[in-house]
Amino acid sequence: MSRSLNKIEKKKEELKANLSRIQNDLDNSLVEVKEDVTQSLSPKEIIKKYPLQILGASIAIGFLLGSKGSKSAPKSSSSNNTLVESVGRSIKKRLARKAIDTALDFFEGKLSQREED
Numbered sequence: 001m002s003r004s005l006n007k008i009e010k011k012k013e014e015l016k017a018n019l020s021r022i023q024n025d026l027d028n029s030l031v032e033v034k035e036d037v038t039q040s041l042s043p044k045e046i047i048k049k050y051p052l053q054i055l056g057a058s059i060a061i062g063f064l065l066g067s068k069g070s071k072s073a074p075k076s077s078s079s080n081n082t083l084v085e086s087v088g089r090s091i092k093k094r095l096a097r098k099a100i101d102t103a104l105d106f107f108e109g110k111l112s113q114r115e116e117d
Contacts, residue, residue: 041110053102060095067092 039045047054067088 037114046106050106053106057099057102060099064092064096
């Protein structure tokens with residue numbers, strides 16, 4: 001009977017060691033995943049991967065923000081200015097939509113990559 005107790009104790013120790021090893025592996029995996037996500041979603045890495053898209057989005061956002069301040073300026077009654085302002089507003093709206101769509105597509109792509117991994 002003591003022989004069977006020794007086998008049980010030995011098996012118990014093996015299971016404890018395996019459980020401890022598995023827990024350490026899980027902890028290491030979680031740390032690696034956290035570092036990967038933090039690094040891949042950092043603004044510096046995003047700018048390195050998509051410099052032209054970021055440049056375009058920043059120009060569009062700067063254009064939109066800069067144009068908001070000009071609304072308080074006196075308006076001319078000339079029909080040419082009205083047409084130019086109308087076209088400008090239309091372009092700004094489309095650029096804003098495009099910038100938002102591009103940003104959303106980018107983040108959706110990143111999220112789907114993370115879900116696949």
